[in-house]
Amino acid sequence: MLVVAAGGGEGQGAQGEAKGRAHGGEDTPAAAGPGRARLVAGPETPHAAPPMSDASPPSPSSAPVDPELLAGLVGATPTLSPLETLRHSTAHVMAMAVQTLFPGTKVTIGPSIDTGFYYDFDRPTPFSEDDLRAIEAEMAKIVAADLPFERHERDRAEVRAMFERMGEAYKLELIDSFPPDATVSYYTTGDWLDLCRGPHVARTAEIGAFKLLSVAGAYWRGDERNAQLQHIYGTAFATQAELDAHLALLEEAKRRDHRRIGKDLDLFSIDEVIGGGLVLWHPKGARVRHVIETFWREEHFAHGYELVGSPHVAREELWNTSGHTTFYKENMYAGMDVDGQQYLVKPMNCPFHCTMFKKGLRSYRELPHRWAELGTVYRYERSGVMHGLLRVRGFTQDDAHLFMTREQLPVELERVVEFCLHILRTFGFTDFKLYLATRPKDYVGAPEMWQVAEAALHAVLVKSGLPFEVDPGGGAFYGPKIDLKLKDCLGREWQCSTVQVDFNLPERFDLSYVGADGAKHRIVMVHRALLGSIERFFAVLTEHYAGAFPVWLAPVQARVIAIGDRQEAYVEEVAGLLRQAGFRVDTHTGGDKLGAKIRQAQLEKIPFMLVCGDKEVAARAVAARARDGSQLPVMSIEAFVDHLRAAAAIPRGGAASVA
RNA sequence: GCUGGCGUAGCUCAACCGGUAGAGCACCUGACUUGUAAUCAGGAGGUCGCGGGUUCGAGUCCCACCGCCAGCUCCA
Numbered sequence: 188m189l190v191v192a193a194g195g196g197e198g199q200g201a202q203g204e205a206k207g208r209a210h211g212g213e214d215t216p217a218a219a220g221p222g223r224a225r226l227v228a229g230p231e232t233p234h235a236a237p238p239m240s241d242a243s244p245p246s247p248s249s250a251p252v253d254p255e256l257l258a259g260l261v262g263a264t265p266t267l268s269p270l271e272t273l274r275h276s277t278a279h280v281m282a283m284a285v286q287t288l289f290p291g292t293k294v295t296i297g298p299s300i301d302t303g304f305y306y307d308f309d310r311p312t313p314f315s316e317d318d319l320r321a322i323e324a325e326m327a328k329i330v331a332a333d334l335p336f337e338r339h340e341r342d343r344a345e346v347r348a349m350f351e352r353m354g355e356a357y358k359l360e361l362i363d364s365f366p367p368d369a370t371v372s373y374y375t376t377g378d379w380l381d382l383c384r385g386p387h388v389a390r391t392a393e394i395g396a397f398k399l400l401s402v403a404g405a406y407w408r409g410d411e412r413n414a415q416l417q418h419i420y421g422t423a424f425a426t427q428a429e430l431d432a433h434l435a436l437l438e439e440a441k442r443r444d445h446r447r448i449g450k451d452l453d454l455f456s457i458d459e460v461i462g463g464g465l466v467l468w469h470p471k472g473a474r475v476r477h478v479i480e481t482f483w484r485e486e487h488f489a490h491g492y493e494l495v496g497s498p499h500v501a502r503e504e505l506w507n508t509s510g511h512t513t514f515y516k517e518n519m520y521a522g523m524d525v526d527g528q529q530y531l532v533k534p535m536n537c538p539f540h541c542t543m544f545k546k547g548l549r550s551y552r553e554l555p556h557r558w559a560e561l562g563t564v565y566r567y568e569r570s571g572v573m574h575g576l577l578r579v580r581g582f583t584q585d586d587a588h589l590f591m592t593r594e595q596l597p598v599e600l601e602r603v604v605e606f607c608l609h610i611l612r613t614f615g616f617t618d619f620k621l622y623l624a625t626r627p628k629d630y631v632g633a634p635e636m637w638q639v640a641e642a643a644l645h646a647v648l649v650k651s652g653l654p655f656e657v658d659p660g661g662g663a664f665y666g667p668k669i670d671l672k673l674k675d676c677l678g679r680e681w682q683c684s685t686v687q688v689d690f691n692l693p694e695r696f697d698l699s700y701v702g703a704d705g706a707k708h709r710i711v712m713v714h715r716a717l718l719g720s721i722e723r724f725f726a727v728l729t730e731h732y733a734g735a736f737p738v739w740l741a742p743v744q745a746r747v748i749a750i751g752d753r754q755e756a757y758v759e760e761v762a763g764l765l766r767q768a769g770f771r772v773d774t775h776t777g778g779d780k781l782g783a784k785i786r787q788a789q790l791e792k793i794p795f796m797l798v799c800g801d802k803e804v805a806a807r808a809v810a811a812r813a814r815d816g817s818q819l820p821v822m823s824i825e826a827f828v829d830h831l832r833a834a835a836a837i838p839r840g841g842a843a844s845v846a
Numbered sequence: 847g848c849u850g851g852c853g854u855a856g857c858u859c860a861a862c863c864g865g866u867a868g869a870g871c872a873c874c875u876g877a878c879u880u881g882u883a884a885u886c887a888g889g890a891g892g893u894c895g896c897g898g899g900u901u902c903g904a905g906u907c908c909c910a911c912c913g914c915c916a917g918c919u920c921c922a
Contacts, residue, residue, distance in 0.1 A: 294922095295921095295922090296919085296921050296922060297921090297922090298919095298920065298921055298922090299920080300920045301920060302920095305917095305920095307919095313849075313850055313851095314850090315850090315851090316851085357922090358922070361921090361922045362922080364922090365922085371922085372922085373922085381922080382922045383922055384922060385922095401850095401916060401917070402849095402850070402851095402916090402917085403849070403850060403851090403916055403917030403918070404848065404849025404850060404916095404917065404918060405849080405917065405918045405919085406848080406849090406918055406919080407919085408919055408921080409918070409919030409921085410918095410919075411847075411848060411918075415848065415849055415918080416849090416918095417849080417850085418849090418917060418918070420916095420917075450857080451857090459895090459912075459913050459914085463913080463914090569847055570847070570913095571847060571848075571917090571918085572847095574915095748882090750879080750880060750881055750882095751879040751880055751881095752879060752880095753879075778877085778878070778879075778880085778885085779880085779884085779885080780878095780879090780880050780881095780884080780885060781880060781881055781882060782880090782881090782882065782883060782884065782885095783880095783883080783884050783885080784882085784883095785881095785882045785883055786882090786883035786884055787883085787884085788883090789882095789883050790883080796882075798881070798882065800880095800881055801881095802881090810881080810882085812882060816882090816883090818882080
């Protein structure tokens with residue numbers, strides 16, 4: 188029943204939080220910046236309930252590399268794929284070109300990455316776009332010279348002395364981080380050399396097609412307390428055709444950018460006067476959102492959930508109880524004084540649901556409770572990280588909290604994952620990859636409970652038949668979790684869904700139930716979000732469909748078009764009938780030529796255009812054109828209603844969408 | 847937040863070395879009454895992101911600020 192996802196992909200859409208240690212707590216107070224409206228930074232790992240794993244910009248996903256592991260590799264040549272080797276060699280050629288053209292520039296590191304390579308340089312003046320072209324030209328010369336890559340191994344002191352003479356301070360720092368007895372290698376390319384453990388292609392002529400794409404600041408070793416370097420990013424492939432294909436993919440991604448489409452189709456906007464990361468939903472976007480949310484609510488009722496609601500603010504005491512004022516301070520906005528009481532804007536919904544659960548004595552007979560809410564939350568994000576709808580400061584989570592006995596956990600987890608896949612498939616996604624994050628070093632809760640939960644999560648993953656990876660120690664301090672990433676039509680991965688077991692809040696809120704034995708037992712709690720946030724999911728949907736939403740989601744499903752003024756009354760009548768039948772329909776009458784009316788509807792990506800001329804009026808029919816340019820036979824209004832009804836049916840569970 | 851780039855009409859963009867802001871689309875009006883991706887003509891529309899400064903004169907140069915875009919440990 189479960190579809191197995193394919194491998195590969197671009198690896199976009201992961202985000203810091205996907206790593207389990209939610210990002211907020213890692214910000215130092217000093218780094219917090221002038222977010223005046225916030226509380227003072229706090230130390231620990233944030234709670235990150237149904238973690239807003241949503242709002243992340245497309246960014247490469249990767250596992251952190253353990254420094255000790257790295258140290259163990261020193262001297263040894265790592266295994267790289269042919270493409271990785273080629274890219275790494277291209278990075279060397281770029282560094283050589285840079286040091287040739289810009290003497291005095293210091294080199295740092297230049298690895299291959301999923302989509303190409305980069306090299307970070309230390310140079311007082313920044314590189315310009317023109318510099319990139321000059322560097323490319325110089326690289327071409329090096330490739331044409333067909334210089335050999337030669338590996339040299341020397342003892343550390345010797346190599347160190349060499350780089351010291353060269354004034355390559357960063358290389359010295361790297362060498363000093365190696366174990367004392369390590370053999371250190373470097374590679375030469377002609378008369379240029381670079382500390383490197385390899386491997387490389389044999390000769391520069393083996394380097395294929397490459398292109399330098401951008402230059403930006405990057406911190407030495409990724410730490411913003413370190414010097415900022417110049418990061419030149421490029422990509423390389425074995426053949427020009429592959430490079431062209433990659434560049435075409437980048438163009439396609441640009442064409443599908445939800446910020447572009449959001450503007451073109453008048454779906455949403457973000458206004459600087461309102462504030463960064465705060466979204467205005469225009470009528471068309473709000474209409475799509477309404478369809479998403481209506482479907483979401485109906486499905487939740489159908490799957491044993493109840494909908495609940497909670498306010499946007501609560502007294503500070505609530506957040507003290509939940510612990511947010513300690514471990515989530517970083518991401519919370521400063522409160523407001525109400526009658527002498529401090530109120531804080533909610534960054535999460537869970538404390539409300541927990542409070543609700545405590546109303547009354549709970550029996551095992553009534554469990555589990557599955558309480559869902561489209562809850563709008565606000566979280567501080569640093570100004571540089573906002574990105575369209577993908578990373579915002581105010582967003583609506585499709586949140587739910589499940590309160591249960593520990594015995595119910597395995598079954599409930601399985602139900603949640605199945606439900607999640609059902610929802611995502613309905614929206615047209617078919618490729619998924621799951622990640623299980625297990626107990627970290629610092630954690631709360633009983634080890635045996637972790638064991639039970641991790642085993643249950645693992646069983647769900649296996650049963651799903653979907654590809655998954657385990658991230659040992661990647662769970663939140665309060666419980667293990669499954670993150671689900673979906674792949675869009677360009678193969679990019681996006682994290683939306685998350686299912687997290689929480690051993691923390693039931694303790695903090697003292698959530699319990701009376702068991703069959705008459706005694707009180709601790710509740711087991713699960714947080715989950717399926718779409719993640721409505722904003723982020725909407726962005727992913729928009730990019731996946733390039734704005735041509737499936738009929739059931741399209742803001743306007745059909746436009747009735749009059750060829751001339753004579754059909755205007757008929758057009759309004761047809762539109763009225765379709766609206767009465769429950770469809771989203773508008774009209775286009777007036778002086779434009781038919782071609783112009785068609786063109787406009789095409790640009791708006793409206794699924795059906797119903798052309799009405801004198802012939803259609805006489806026959807009480809419509810001539811429908813689909814947005815793919817195909818022509819439906821002229822049919823009666825009633826026949827078209829049937830056609831549209833079929834086309835607009837919600838493809839529950841993932842039937843192919845029509846038109 | 848940091849580094850770099852950018853910010854001109856609703857949108858996409860022009861404006862040489864500083865000389866007093868322009869086009870297309872969209873919008874409004876009129877004409878046209880049209881058969882499947884742009885009919886024609888006219889009109890209106892801009893504190894050139896904001897605030898200072900230099901200059902006889904600033905969209906253009908300088909400073910500060912705001913915003914947007916890209917990047918910010920896939921590791922010698």
